[in-house]
Amino acid sequence: MQSNPIASVIISTYNQPNWLDLVLHSYNFQSRNDFEIIIADDGSDERTKIVIDSFRAKTELNIIHVWQEDDGFQKTKILNKAIVASNTDYLIFTDGDCIARKDFVETHLNLRRTKYALSGGYFKLDASVSNKISKEVIQKQECFDKEWLLAQGQTKSFKFNKLTKSKTKARLLNTLTPTKATFDGMNVSCYKQDILAVNGFDERMQYGAEDREVGERMMNNGIKFLQIRYSAICVHLYHDRPYKNEEILQKNNAIRKETKRLKSYYTDFGINKKKH
Template identity: 75%
Template structure:
C-alpha cells in the first residue's frame, strides 16, 4: 500500500472531538485519495478515540491513531512519533481544528519541490461561524465560499482573499504577500527526509513557536520555504488556548534565539536522543 501513497497527512489533536470529526470528514472529501492520515494525539480522552474509530470504519483512507498519555503540552513528542510512523516520503502537517478544502492535499502535492517546504494558509473563523459548520456545509464546500461566510456573519476583511479558487490570483497574492514563508504547524508540508535531517521537533519545547523552530533549523540546513498561503487553504475553527504558558514561551524564545544565532541545523532533543 505504501507504494501508492503520495503523502502522509499528520493531524495533531488534543481533546477536541467535535472539531476533529469535521476535520477528518474534510479529508474524506479530498480530490485525491492516495494519502494516509496519522493522528498525533497528545493525550485526549476516549471521546477522541471514538471519533477516530468511527471515521476509520467509514473511509478507505488508512488512519493511524498515535496516542500518548496526557502529561501537559507535549505536542512535539507525539509529532516526532508521527514523523517516524509516516509511510510516505512526503508529509503534510496540520491541526485537528483545521478543515481542509477539498483540493488541499492535491495542491500540496502539485506544488511540492525538492529541497523545499511549502508554507500554506489558514482562515480563522469566528466562534459563531465555527459553531455553524456542519458536515453538509463541508460536503458542499459552502464554508469555503466567501458569500456564504459573509451571509452567516463572518466579518469582511482582506483575509477572505485566502479563499480564492483562482490559481492565478492565488499565485499573485503568494508572490506579493509580505508574510514570510515559515513552518506553521497548521498548514505546512515537506519531504520526510528533510525534517529527519534536522532531527525533528525539539521536545523540550511546549506551546509557542515550537513549529517555527524546526523550520528555522531546516532553513539553516538549506531548505527553502515557499509561500502558498493563498493556494492551499484550511479553515481554522475557533477555540481557547488554556495551555498558553508565559514561562514556556519565554523558554522557547531562548531556544529559537540560539537556533538563529548559531545557525543550528540539528537538535539533540529530537527524534534521536543524544
C-alpha cells in the same frame, strides 16, 4: 483500503473530538486520495478514539492513531512519533481544528519541490460561524465560500482573499504577501528526509513557536520555504488557548535565539535522543 499512499497528512489533536470529527470528514472529499492520515494525539481521552474509530469504519483512507499519555502540552513529542509512524516520503502537517478544502492535499502535492518546504496559512472563522459548520456544509464546501460565510455573520476583511479559487490570483498574492514563508504547523509540507535530517521537533519546547523553530533549523540546513498561503486552503475553527504560558514562551524564545545564533540545524532533543 487504498494501497501505496504517496503522502502522509499528520493531524495534531488534543481533546477536541467534535472539531476533529469535522476535520476528518473534510478528507473524504479530497480531489485525490493517495494519502494516509496520521492523527498525532497528545493525550486525548476516549471521546477522540471513538471519533477516529467511527471515521476509520467509513473511509477508504488508511488511518493511523498515534497517542501518548496526557502530560500537559507535549505536541513536539507526539509529532515526532507521528513522523516516525508515517509510511511515505512526503509529509503534510495540519491541526485537528483546520478543515481542508477539497484541493488541499492535491495542491501540496502539485507544488512540492525537492529542497523546499511549502508554507500555507488558514482562514480564521469567528466563534459563532464555527458553530454553524456541519458535515453537510463541508461536503457542499460552503465553509470555503465567501458569500455563505458572510451570510452566517463572518466578519468582513481582506483575509477573504485567502479563500480564492483562482490559481492566478493565488499565485500573485503568494508573491506579494509580506508574510514570511515559515513552518506553521497548521498548514505546511515537506519531504520526510528533510525534517529527519534536522532530527524533527525539539522536544524541550511546549506551546509557542515550537513549529517555527524546526523550520529555522531546516532553513539552516539548506531547505527553502515557499509561500503557498493563498493556494492550499483550510479554515480554522475557533477555540480558546488555555495552554498559553509566559514562562514557557520565554524558554522557547531562548531555544530559538540559540538556533539562530549558532545557525544550528540539528537538535539533540528530537527524534533521536543523544545519550548524555
